[in-house]
Amino acid sequence: MNSYIPLILFTVLTNAAAQLMLKRGMTGIGNLDIANDGLIWTVFRVVFNPFVFAGLCTFVVSMASHLIVLSKVQISYAYPFLSLAYVVVAVYAYFVFQEDLSPARIAGIGFIVLGTIFIAQS
DSSP, X not given: OGGGHHHHHHHHHHHHHHHHHHHHHHHHHOOOOHHHHOHHXXXXXXXXXXXXXXXXXXXXXXXXXXXXXXXXXOHHHHGGGGGHHHHHHHHHHHHHSOOOXXXXXXXXXXXXHHHHHHHHHO
């Protein structure tokens, strides 16, 4: 199973990248007003925002790699690694989006990393 860790980490990184692109895109769009703009125009604005579109495409790549992983290893081994995407997103959001990274979040990140290490060693 350890031979699949690079592909699992690719899945994690593409998942995190997709989340970050979606956040960037939605921040650029601003507030959505479906009542005034209409549902179709709102969906058009969201989906065809370059960052949102790239994020959605990256999710497809991430899901494809995850499906390959699931065909090779136990889900109870592979799935917990996806929690590492939170670690990547939280650190990136702290430095780039200036989001809060409180001591409680840092401790949680530590537990996620520690738990993933335990799972990888099993």
